[in-house]
Amino acid sequence: IHSHYLLSEGKCYAGALGNSSDYKLFAAQGTSSEEEGWAATFSEDFETEVLVDEVTEQTQKVTINEATALREAMETGSTSNGLFIGGNKYRIVKYETDFDCAGQEVVSLVH
Numbered sequence: 001i002h003s004h005y006l007l008s009e010g011k012c013y014a015g016a017l018g019n020s021s022d023y024k025l026f027a028a029q030g031t032s033s034e035e036e037g038w039a040a041t042f043s044e045d046f047e048t049e050v051l052v053d054e055v056t057e058q059t060q061k062v063t064i065n066e067a068t069a070l071r072e073a074m075e076t077g078s079t080s081n082g083l084f085i086g087g088n089k090y091r092i093v094k095y096e097t098d099f100d101c102a103g104q105e106v107v108s109l110v111h
Helices: 002-007 034-041 066-076
Strands: 014-018 025-030 046-053 058-064 083-085 088-090 094-101 104-110
Touching: 002 014, 014 034, 025 034, 066 083
Parallel strands: none
Antiparallel strands: 014 025, 046 058, 083 088, 094 104
């Protein structure tokens, strides 16, 4: 179903579905394969440096769990360490809690 809504018009290169209870993904699809979809939308936990002070450019090493960050983003519209999807960091530029999708209200994050 996500292939139809997200990929059919060529506006996205990958899409994924997950559970709202734990935010873990259970299906992914890229424009050419399922593997491409998983590579673009999922990464195992990993360590990375995140900026903690813009003035001094101080960074801190943190462990990223993408499902935890996605939960935080979907519930509050922001994340403490950034929103990582598929191992890549994204900036949330729009957060809507009442986005209409085919007659059903959903939470929408735009990056």
